[in-house]
Amino acid sequence: MNEPWLMLIVSCTVFVIGLLGVIFRKNLLIMLMSIELMLNAVNLSFVTFSKMHQSINGQLSVLFVMAVAAAESAVGLGLVIALFRTLKTADSDQIQILRD
Amino acid sequence: MSLILIPLFPLIGFLINGYLQLSSGVTGKKVSSQKSGLIATLMMVLSFFSAVFYYLQFAGQSLETRFIDQKLFTWIKLAALNVDFGFRLDTLSLTFVLIITGVGSLIHLYSISYMKDDATPAKYFSYLNLFCFMMLNLVMGASMPHLFLGWEGVGLASYLLIGYWNEDTQKVLAGQKAFIMNRIGDLGFLIAMFVAYKYIGSLNMVDIQKATMSTHVTTVFCVLVFFACTGKSAQIPLFTWLPDAMAGPTPVSALIHAATMVTSGIYLLTRISPLLLQVPEVLSLIAMVGVTTAFVAAVIACAQKDIKKILAYSTISQLGFMFLACGVGAFDAGVFHVMTHAFFKALLFLGAGSVIHALHEEQNIFKMGGLSKKLPWTTWTFVMGWAAILGIPPFSGFFSKDEIIIESLYSPHGNQVLFIMALASALLTAFYMTRLLVLVFFSPSRMDEEVAAHVHESPWLMKFPLVVLGILALVGGFWHQSETNENAQVVMVASVLVALCGAGFAFYRYRKFTLEEKTNAFVERGLGIDTFYSKYFSGGTDVAAKGLTRFVEEDFIQRLLKVCSWAVEFSGSVLKSIQVGSAQAYLMMMMIFGLALMVWVLEGVMHGVMIYGK
Amino acid sequence: MDWSFLAFIVFATIAILGSLLVILQKTPVSSAFSLVLVFFSFSGLYAILGAHFLAALQILVYTGAIMVLFVFVIMLLGQDEPTEDLKESSLLFKSVTVLGAFGFLTILLQAALSGKDIVSKGIYTDEKIIEMGGNLKVVAEVLFNDYAFHFELVSFLILAAIVATVALAKRKNSTGEAA
Numbered sequence: 102m103n104e105p106w107l108m109l110i111v112s113c114t115v116f117v118i119g120l121l122g123v124i125f126r127k128n129l130l131i132m133l134m135s136i137e138l139m140l141n142a143v144n145l146s147f148v149t150f151s152k153m154h155q156s157i158n159g160q161l162s163v164l165f166v167m168a169v170a171a172a173e174s175a176v177g178l179g180l181v182i183a184l185f186r187t188l189k190t191a192d193s194d195q196i197q198i199l200r201d
Numbered sequence: 202m203s204l205i206l207i208p209l210f211p212l213i214g215f216l217i218n219g220y221l222q223l224s225s226g227v228t229g230k231k232v233s234s235q236k237s238g239l240i241a242t243l244m245m246v247l248s249f250f251s252a253v254f255y256y257l258q259f260a261g262q263s264l265e266t267r268f269i270d271q272k273l274f275t276w277i278k279l280a281a282l283n284v285d286f287g288f289r290l291d292t293l294s295l296t297f298v299l300i301i302t303g304v305g306s307l308i309h310l311y312s313i314s315y316m317k318d319d320a321t322p323a324k325y326f327s328y329l330n331l332f333c334f335m336m337l338n339l340v341m342g343a344s345m346p347h348l349f350l351g352w353e354g355v356g357l358a359s360y361l362l363i364g365y366w367n368e369d370t371q372k373v374l375a376g377q378k379a380f381i382m383n384r385i386g387d388l389g390f391l392i393a394m395f396v397a398y399k400y401i402g403s404l405n406m407v408d409i410q411k412a413t414m415s416t417h418v419t420t421v422f423c424v425l426v427f428f429a430c431t432g433k434s435a436q437i438p439l440f441t442w443l444p445d446a447m448a449g450p451t452p453v454s455a456l457i458h459a460a461t462m463v464t465s466g467i468y469l470l471t472r473i474s475p476l477l478l479q480v481p482e483v484l485s486l487i488a489m490v491g492v493t494t495a496f497v498a499a500v501i502a503c504a505q506k507d508i509k510k511i512l513a514y515s516t517i518s519q520l521g522f523m524f525l526a527c528g529v530g531a532f533d534a535g536v537f538h539v540m541t542h543a544f545f546k547a548l549l550f551l552g553a554g555s556v557i558h559a560l561h562e563e564q565n566i567f568k569m570g571g572l573s574k575k576l577p578w579t580t581w582t583f584v585m586g587w588a589a590i591l592g593i594p595p596f597s598g599f600f601s602k603d604e605i606i607i608e609s610l611y612s613p614h615g616n617q618v619l620f621i622m623a624l625a626s627a628l629l630t631a632f633y634m635t636r637l638l639v640l641v642f643f644s645p646s647r648m649d650e651e652v653a654a655h656v657h658e659s660p661w662l663m664k665f666p667l668v669v670l671g672i673l674a675l676v677g678g679f680w681h682q683s684e685t686n687e688n689a690q691v692v693m694v695a696s697v698l699v700a701l702c703g704a705g706f707a708f709y710r711y712r713k714f715t716l717e718e719k720t721n722a723f724v725e726r727g728l729g730i731d732t733f734y735s736k737y738f739s740g741g742t743d744v745a746a747k748g749l750t751r752f753v754e755e756d757f758i759q760r761l762l763k764v765c766s767w768a769v770e771f772s773g774s775v776l777k778s779i780q781v782g783s784a785q786a787y788l789m790m791m792m793i794f795g796l797a798l799m800v801w802v803l804e805g806v807m808h809g810v811m812i813y814g815k
Numbered sequence: 816m817d818w819s820f821l822a823f824i825v826f827a828t829i830a831i832l833g834s835l836l837v838i839l840q841k842t843p844v845s846s847a848f849s850l851v852l853v854f855f856s857f858s859g860l861y862a863i864l865g866a867h868f869l870a871a872l873q874i875l876v877y878t879g880a881i882m883v884l885f886v887f888v889i890m891l892l893g894q895d896e897p898t899e900d901l902k903e904s905s906l907l908f909k910s911v912t913v914l915g916a917f918g919f920l921t922i923l924l925q926a927a928l929s930g931k932d933i934v935s936k937g938i939y940t941d942e943k944i945i946e947m948g949g950n951l952k953v954v955a956e957v958l959f960n961d962y963a964f965h966f967e968l969v970s971f972l973i974l975a976a977i978v979a980t981v982a983l984a985k986r987k988n989s990t991g992e993a994a
Contacts, residue, residue: 102819102863106931111827111860113927115834115853117920122838124789124912128898130843130889134850137881138834141857144869146927152864155937157957160866160950164958167876168969172976174881178888179983185892186986192898193785789908793915799922806929 108149116142129184129191133177140170204271204288206251207298208337211330214244218327225323234322238313241326245309245333249302255290256299267292270343270407277346284404289343296536297340297468300543304460305333307666311551312452314662315558325365329456332358336461340468345394345404348469352390352433355462356383362457363449375445382442386432393425410475419476423483426473427490434466434520436494441731443517447509451554454509459516459550460543467523467539471532478530484614488528492609492622495521499629501727503636504720507564508553511637515590516546518626522605525623529615531608537681538601544677545589545598548670552583555659555667556641560652566637567717571646575656578664580642585671587638591631591700597678599697602627606696607689624699631703639711647715819863826859841897843889847882854878865941867950 115138122135144163151159181191188195218237225232259267272287290298309329316322335358339351357380364376398404400422401412414422430436435443446458457463470477470487477484495518502514519542526535557564559576573580589598606627610620646653658664723729779790833856836849854877861870889895939953947953958966 102817102823105864106928107823108827108860108864109927109931110924111830113920113923114831117916117923118831118834118838120788120792120919121912121916124785124792125901125904125909126838127785127903128843128894130885130892130894131838131840131846134843134846134885135838137850137877138837138853141854141877145857145860148861148864148866148869151866153931154935155940157939157953160869160954161958161962163866163869164872164954165965165969167872168973171876171881172973175884175976175980176983178884179980182888182892183983191892191894194783194903786908789912789915792912792919796915796919796922799919799926803922803926803929 105149105152109146112142112146112149114142115139115145127193129181129193132193133174133181136177137170137174140166204255204269204290204341205273207248207255207288207302208334208341210244210248210251211334211337214241214330215327215334218323218330222321222323222327225321231320232323234313234317234319237323237326238309238316241330242306242309242313244330245302245306248333248337249299249306252295252298252302255295259292259295272343282398282404284344284346286347287343288341289406290341293468293471293536294340296540297464298337300464300540301333301336301340301461304543304547304670305456307669308452308456308460308547308551311455311554311663311666312450314660315452315554316450325362325450328358328361328365329453332362332457332462336465339465343406345397345406345409348406349387349390349394352429352465353387355457355465356380356387356433359383359446359457359462362453363446365449365453369448372448375442375448379442379446382439383432386429386439389425389428389432393422393429396422396425406472409473412476413479416480420480420483423473423477423480424486426469427483427487430466430469430524431490433469434463434524435517436466436521436524437490437497440494440498440517441727441734444510444513444727447507447513451509451550451557454513455547455550455554458513459546463516463520464523464539464543466520467527467535470524470527471536474527474532477527481614484528484530486528488525488609488614488619491521491524491526491528492619492626493521494518495525495626496622496629497728499626499633501724502633503629504724505633506567506718506720506725508556508566508569508637508641509550509564511566511633512546512549512553515549515630515634518630519546519590521626522602522623525609525619526605529608529612529619531605531612533681534601534604534608538605540680541589541597541601541674541677544670544673545586545596548582548586548667548674549590551663551667551670552579552586555579555663558659558663559656560648561655563648563652566640568647568649568652569641570644570648570714571642572656573642576642576658578658578667582667582671583638583642585674587634589674590634591704592627592696593700594697595675595678597674597676600678600681603689603693603696607692610692611688624696627696628699628703631700632707635704635707636711639708640714644711644714647717822859823863826856826863829853829856830860839901841899841901843894843898844886847886847889850885851878851882854882865944865950868954 119135119138119142122138123132126132126135144166147159147163147166149159151157184196185191188198217240221232221237221240255269268289268291270287270289272285274286275283276286277284309326312325312329316325319325332355335351335354337351339348339355342348342351360376360380362376363379364373367373394404396418397409397412400414400418401408403409432439443458443463447454449457477487498514498518498521502511502518505511505514519538523535523538523542526532526538555576556569556572556579559572559579560569563569585596589596592599592602594600606620606623609615609623610617648656659667726732781787830853833849833853837846837853840846840849854873858870858873861867861873944950944953947956
């Protein structure tokens with residue numbers, strides 16, 4: 102397409118939506134999914150800039166981001182499972198053992 | 202030989218006795234009155250001999266060269282002001298120095314015996330020596346600040362000595378009253394110093410005496426200095442402290458409140474006499490105040506019962522005479538009267554002390570009487586003092602008092618009103634002094650029996666000063682030669698007659714007195730002036746202080762502090778609510794503040810883009 | 816007819832709507848499936864932008880691995896019941912956040928779009944990429960020549976993640992030891 106910068110609109114919108122998801126939702130799994138949304142929005146903006154500036158580095162960054170995102174979601178889910186074993190719930194409001 | 206020796210000896214005495222007192226306080230052993238008193242008296246005598254040395258030196262010099270200036274060190278050195286700490290000895294200050302050291306030595310000697318039963322005689326003698334040191338600084342000081350140092354110092358020593366028996370709160374309060382009234386006068390002194398500095402540029406006495414300023418400024422300066430003198434010398438309006446000051450030991454009353462401190466006002470006025478002579482209105486003021494004080498004090502003295510209070514009011518009255526002398530330009534006569542008054546008033550006070558001691562601290566003259574047989578030495582020395590104060594020739598008082606009365610009429614600044622009032626005061630003086638003399642010594646005894654049984658003459662140490670002062674009161678008048686005026690003869694005779702009349706009347710009335718006299722209570726309490734002062738001035742200050750405490754301190758300042766602390770607490774509790782503990786809330790806040798940050802950054806960027814983009 | 820632009824519109828709409836669905840659904844399972852939809856549309860967007868390798872990788876990694884893992888965990892934990900958590904925050908909180916989010920979005924857009932007219936020329940123009948053998952080849956070349964070290968590091972990272980996950984998720988005995 103002739104105007105790659107339009108993708109940035111999508112990227113920003115999805116990012117903000119993901120942010121709202123993290124802020125509003127209490128279920129841990131949905132929070133993790135919103136974080137994935139944010140990461141993807143950022144990936145999109147990387148690729149768009151790579152296209153706008155005729156560079157290849159943006160795409161390589163996306164590659165690495167994806168790898169990191171995968172690792173991070175694996176660990177995150179492992180945490181959720183570990184929490185669930187103790188607290189029997191995936192509600193972030195119930196995680197209060199350390200509170201006074 | 203250096204001028205510094207004169208004040209140095211009493212200073213050494215103060216330090217030695219002070220050390221003795223402090224160390225005895227530590228060890229618990231009392232220092233004997235003989236030991237500390239001997240040290241103190243020795244110091245005073247040495248100082249006296251130093252002064253006599255200078256007297257002999259001056260006697261061999263011509264009149265114009267009779268002064269010595271000695272600078273010790275530079276005291277205040279600022280860009281605009283240079284004040285030296287130095288002494289100036291001229292005929293005026295030498296006269297005072299001789300009085301202070303001479304009469305002072307005698308009183309120190311007397312005190313050794315008077316205070317022998319006291320608990321802390323070393324403290325007493327150290328204070329006495331301190332007083333003499335300060336007084337010597339006052340009269341020998343070459344500049345106004347140096348004089349002021351002595352001025353304040355004697356006020357301090359007076360306070361310490363009046364409240365010497367500090368177990369009794371009343372005595373301490375009397376000392377406080379003296380000090381505070383002095384302080385009020387000192388305000389005048391301070392402002393006068395400021396005026397002198399501004400318009401003369403120097404604070405040395407010599408420069409001040411030679412200065413010429415505009416009449417207004419000179420008037421202001423002289424009035425301020427005079428105000429300070431009324432405080433120190435117990436004139437109207439600042440005189441009510443002197444009767445209360447009788448709470449101190451009797452030798453203290455003799456030294457400080459008869460012979461020396463109260464005469465420092467006359468010294469100061471004589472010092473600035475060249476300036477005073479330029480402003481006749483101020484002189485009239487001084488004369489009027491002086492003679493009025495003399496009269497009023499004499500009236501009050503007629504109604505007193507306490508022997509020391511009579512002598513106190515008598516002092517105020519005689520000081521009024523001295524101020525009258527200054528006020529008519531007869532400064533010589535004023536200083537002469539200072540000298541003779543020192544002799545006979547100290548004599549009278551010490552005699553009174555002798556009586557009080559003999560009667561075991563009785564001070565009411567209506568509980569005395571018939572002491573002439575039992576206390577012969579005291580009686581006849583007292584009579585010599587009585588004759589002097591009445592102005593009977595050839596006693597010294599006759600010469601000095603007469604000169605004042607003559608000058609009050611014949612001086613260019615004098616007038617008949619002053620003359621009449623002076624004579625009236627002399628009449629009253631004769632009356633109340635004779636009343637005192639007769640009631641104490643020559644009337645039938647009204648003493649309690651047990652007191653009468655123990656009455657005995659004073660020891661030798663107390664008799665000797667009385668005798669010496671008696672002789673001085675007799676011959677002291679021949680020291681000074683004044684010009685004779687033909688009309689003066691008439692006045693002299695008149696004044697002697699007036700005195701004899703007053704004496705005769707009192708003699709007649711009290712010769713056979715056996716009762717208690719009912720005196721007018723209003724007059725006895727000082728014509729209500731003291732009451733007026735405490736009600737309106739002290740009372741007013743009290744009310745103001747209470748009002749300020751309530752309205753400013755409690756209402757305003759405390760509330761202000763409470764508001765401050767409330768504000769801090771409140772903002773704390775408001776800000777505390779941000780800490781919710783929920784990660785999502787924090788994320789929301791991060792988003793909002795990130796938004797704000799980006800707005801701020803972008804605004805700059807946008808402006809930059811817009812400026813450079815064009 | 817600019818097909819790529821049309822495709823862009825379609826994919827963009829699906830992406831945005833899908834992401835809205837992700838955050839607004841009641842059950843985690845529905846959210847997961849909406850997320851898959853979003854990933855597919857993103858893949859399409861990558862393809863439009865000429866990043867073919869990434870488009871494929873997106874499907875493989877994200878939808879194929881990550882989302883499978885997600886759904887697996889959801890089912891394991893039995894979280895397929897509807898939850899009411901959107902209604903639990905206060906109205907003030909929700910409105911402030913939404914407004915703030917709108918503002919944030921505006922500013923973000925302004926920032927992102929401020930450089931849209933900048934004309935800078937890099938090496939990798941479309942023609943050059945085609946000349947060099949296509950997107951995959953170019954990416955591979957650059958990756959294994961310039962970024963080889965980073966590549967190795969990423970493998971390290973994944974190893975670490977594996978170890979961490981296993982350690983976290985391992986069942987423990989009643990005495991606290993690992994089974």
